[in-house]
């Protein structure tokens with residue numbers, strides 16, 4: 152202290168005096184604290200909104216439902232359904248489908264034999280040509296049991312008891328019970344309430360239930376109708392992944408077609424955009440000599456990253472769907488993937504450039520210094536060291552492409568498609584669009600399916616990104 | 632074999648430009664084979680620029696170009712049919728900051744021979760051992776060749792970089808302040824190494840350390856910024872002459888620390 156006093160005393164006073172300095176420091180510290188709190192608050196805000204987002208999905212994915220049995224199980228037999236034997240269950244089927252052999256046949260084709268719609272069409276065509284398609288042939292083909300006495304009969308002309316017997320032979324007791332519940336009792340979800348509403352506001356739900364019951368009684372003209380007690384139901388079920396979309400029954404709606412469409416599109420998009428993007432970045436960073444053309448290209452790329460996606464959609468429609476129609480076959484996965492590749496190309500290029508730029512020059516010099524060519528330097532040193540950064544950019548790009556909807560509406564994805572995409576040239580739908588289609592359905596239960604679909608979307612996205620992160624970590628480890 | 636006799640390199644009226652800026656003006660000098668030549672001079676006078684032009688590393692700087700000639704084995708390095716990739720293999724370079732590849736010690740050294748087409752594992756292992764021995768690093772790392780080159784100390788890293796350069800069997804080694812990031816002991820070891828290496832190689836070193844130049848070099852070139860900030864060669868002679876009886880008063884001023 153005395154030293155500083157001595158020195159200040161002997162020289163001109165350039166800095167404020169001690170008291171002012173103390174005040175100044177206190178003020179600067181207050182300022183620093185203030186911004187610290189601002190940053191903390193913004194992080195908390197971000198986390199809270201993320202949690203709220205998650206909560207709003209979860210409360211719809213797990214909801215309380217009430218079920219109305221279209222056929223009262225008590226009227227089917229004198230015992231509860233669970234206690235019936237296999238023969239008694241078969242009898243229930245026979246009674247119920249007595250006059251509807253056609254319906255039962257369709258069920259046998261779909262549920263027991265697992266025939267595709269083209270298989271079924273083939274059978275009908277042969278029958279129309281006066282050929283007999285025997286039970287033995289079809290069931291034998293599918294490795295199914297069949298009643299010996301109907302072996303030589305036409306598979307489309309069996310009687311109701313014969314079809315029922317067919318079902319019984321191929322299903323064990325549990326499967327048969329499930330079959331009866333699904334196709335005889337036909338439970339229908341008539342009300343669904345988000346998790347939190349059920350837990351917090353039971354009274355209003357009870358009132359809702361009474362109203363639903365009244366409506367059902369009125370429609371069916373049956374005052375005895377009752378709905379089940381509210382039960383917790385998870386809408387995130389296996390069938391969501393393995394079934395195709397069904398916009399008439401929320402319980403049965405699956406997203407298989409959309410998942411396959413999304414995955415196929417994203418794969419082609421990555422295959423196209425990653426090499427192109429990294430190649431462009433390498434050119435711009437390592438080869439470009441800074442001419443006006445290259446500067447023009449660079450400026451364009453930087454600006455393209457901010458262009459609204461709908462504009463890419465319009466470009467894709469004109470270019471890939473219309474002009475290159477011969478190659479892409481119009482509104483196909485290929486067109487969508489190429490459009491999407493254009494959309495994420497600037498993001499990939501910019502991130503890859505950033506990554507390449509961050510590779511220290513000393514490494515390039517080391518490589519050139521022992522007589523490497525430009526290509527060897529880029530391929531052996533620059534790229535491996537830039538790879539973690541490139542993959543980070545790719546993760547961002549994939550996430551963007553996976554959740555993109557506007558573009559795909561324009562380039563022609565169809566939401567009501569139930570046929571799996573078979574290749575790059577098939578028609579398709581994607582998850583976000585399918586989710587949108589679900590939400591716009593009038594029945595409230597579809598919102599539950601949509602919520603489960605969103606969880607699925609997030610899960611797929613997270614696994615894609617996890618794969619990229621693992622890849623990235625392997626590269627970072629190798630680089631050190 | 633060399634048409635210009637005992638000279639490994641000869642610069643003739645060399646001018647080096649960055650865009651329109653002339654960084655080096657009219658340098659002519661002859662570098663003798665199997666000797667150590669030091670380039671000294673104040674900061675910004677173009678030492679690194681001149682050194683980098685000797686193996687055309689300066690080509691990598693956007694907008695730079697050279698006028699004049701650098702003769703190597705009677706051929707102008709800046710001639711039309713000269714491939715800089717080949718030049719850099721024959722005239723290797725060690726940089727100011729050690730810059731090993733982020734790879735194992737073995738791969739750091741084997742990389743050069745590999746890109747030249749040597750794939751034989753046994754021969755590569757021999758090259759690695761020979762280069763490491765030459766660079767006086769073998770005893771430090773022989774049990775640990777799989778270790779990352781970046782895990783070595785600064786001095787060891789610099790010796791690794793020297794070994795990496797030796798592995799492609801150059802004739803001339805350019806060193807740009809190779810010891811400036813090292814402590815005195817590591818510096819002395821590198822100097823010792825340079826004295827050993829000059830048996831087989833010609834070395835040109837840029838240094839700011841007068842004692843170092845006096846200790847290791849046989850010849851010394853003194854550069855200074857002249858008109859328009861262009862670096863010029865003021866004096867070039869045997870090191871003991873430069874340090875005991877410089878011909879130019881500016882050299883004397885610089886060496887005795889009166890300016891620079």
Ligand SMILES: Nc1ncnc2c1ncn2[C@@H]1O[C@H](COP(=O)(O)OP(=O)(O)OP(=O)(O)O)[C@@H](O)[C@H]1O
Nearest residue numbers: 649654673674675676677678679680681692860862
């Ligand atoms: N990449 C470059 N682009 C443009 N000008 C450069 C570049 N590198 C060096 N220069 C300029 O050329 C001149 C000589 O630089 P150089 O690096 O050769 O000096 P130096 O003698 O090595 O200095 P130091 O002792 O500080 O390393 C300086 O004026 C510098 O500004």
Ligand SMILES: [Mg+2]
Nearest residue numbers: 678679680807
């Ligand atoms: Mg320098």
